[in-house]
Amino acid sequence: MPKTVSPARLALAAAGVTVVLWASAFVSIRSAGAAYSPGALALGRLLAGALVLGAVLLVRREGLPPRAAWPGILVSGLLWFGVYMVVLNWGEQEVDAGTAAMLVNVGPLLIALLGARFLGERMGPRLLAGMAVSFAGAVAVGLSMSGEDGHASVLGVGLCLLAAVAYAGGVVAQKPALAHASALQVTAFGCAIGAAACLPFAGQLVAEASRAPLSATANMVYLGVFPTALAFTTWAYALARTTAGRMGATTYAVPALVVLMAWALLGELPGALTLAGGALCLAGVAVSRSRPRASAPPAPGPDAGRKEAAGERHR
Template sequence: MTSNNPPRWLVVLAFLAIYIVWGTTYLAIAVGLQGFPPFVLTAMRCVVAGLLLLAWCLARGEKLPGRGTIGNSAVSGILMLVGGTGLVSWAEQYVNSGYAAIIMATEPFFFVLLDKKQWSSYFSNKWVLLGLLIGFAGIVLFFHYTGEQRPEVSMDTTMVLTGNGVLLLGAILWVVGSLYARNKLDHSHSNTLTTGLQLLAAGLFSALTAAATGEWGRFSFAQVPAAAWGGFLYLVVMGSLVAYMAFTWLITIRPPALVSTHTYVNPVVAVLMGWAFAGEHISLLQVLALLVILLGVLFTNVPNYKLMKAV
């Protein structure tokens, strides 16, 4: 799946995966944290998903690539999945799932700032700029929301602020890793193979991080409740195998800033899921912000809609 002109229906399904499915993973992380420390959770979900993908590739007769591709896959995977996903898991100990998704919605702006190769395209396209500005306005509206954070630290302002800073760092690292993967990976290999390598590398690095922070010493499989296991399995299948694979494929066939618009829709899904299943508060201001964010996504995608009509 390395063609620049893939079937339209496949592109649509991939965008649905990163828009909708990824939005639900913020709640799944919160559920998983009921039994798993953050980097233990990240390590296990990435290792399991990575091994499954690599086993599938080897069973189909694919051969492992050379050191260069393995190394580049490892670097990009660690940046995105440890720096991004792992830090989100850590921060969700202190902020609720919807709020975490809101802060991660800053990713498109870092794509525009860091993707120098696309600067001429981004800054000369009125639709992209208008969409990003409208999306940013929606995010600002979200930041007026001061709803409940994690009950056990709701009065600890320092940890809430630290969680916000960690989420912002996670967004930056995710963007850096995405751009690195786009520019450095050898796309002659299947997306499944390189994604498996990324996941496995990120899982192993997360396991080392968990060891360094003492998480393994505080963790016991016997004490993990059924709900946390359910969250873990959902993250492996829907988060890592479905949504992440869709993202790593889309980033090779569509402009990164366009693909990153999933971070506009994810808060919509995350807030609604948190409200419906975890009792997280949703205000009228948030509903208004969701509508503004969706409008930003629409405008940002206008050039792509025109391109698809022309094909």
């Protein structure tokens, strides 16, 4: 009989799909962002994602989520799918890519803190150590990407920090909703709420789509179908089976994957600092997701045999 895959392995595989697709999004955003403004790009991406997720919902006949899941879906939809995507697109136009990467990577740290405060999650030493190592790696990658011509405005820094806060708040709000609804339901309706919140940018989207090159529009659709519809669903599936803090720490693999993808797909040869930072990111993720070994029972002392024999005589 074929062996069944354990839920833990499925959750780990789902998290892996998420980080790979989110890493690929940086390449697509670079292309689409040249032709679309921040709000229009977010709306186009969310509309594409909502259409795909809505079709899958109809095929699977999952229907509406239970009432208890709606508060978390509403908050995560507004913060993560709405605010986060718009302000991150905007912030990346005001600061260089390295600075944006460093600032947004404050998000997993905030997730761990908010998860401990509102979800009662335990911040174990391995999680904290792994996140510290990964954050140091993300800083190294960011510094190596900034270069001498890097730029940063106060507005851009504020927008990237706001994106990190919105991301963290959305994840922590999403976690309780997954106790009442499926990963597909939480993702689909969260995406739809985010798209509705971005509807004020509809005029910009129509105007820019009429003159945007086909490659930019194709990248926007790709962002909606894969890094949004698929990756957010696999994220929710994994989040339902672990803590928000550990899932947030997993996303520190994204900077390392971005470095590798830029090397393979764009021919951007990474420097020594970039490679070292990427290695630190992956090492930190491995530490944060590791589990302490079960302690072995204490070995019998030299007097154990004599005590056992004495016990036998007293019986």
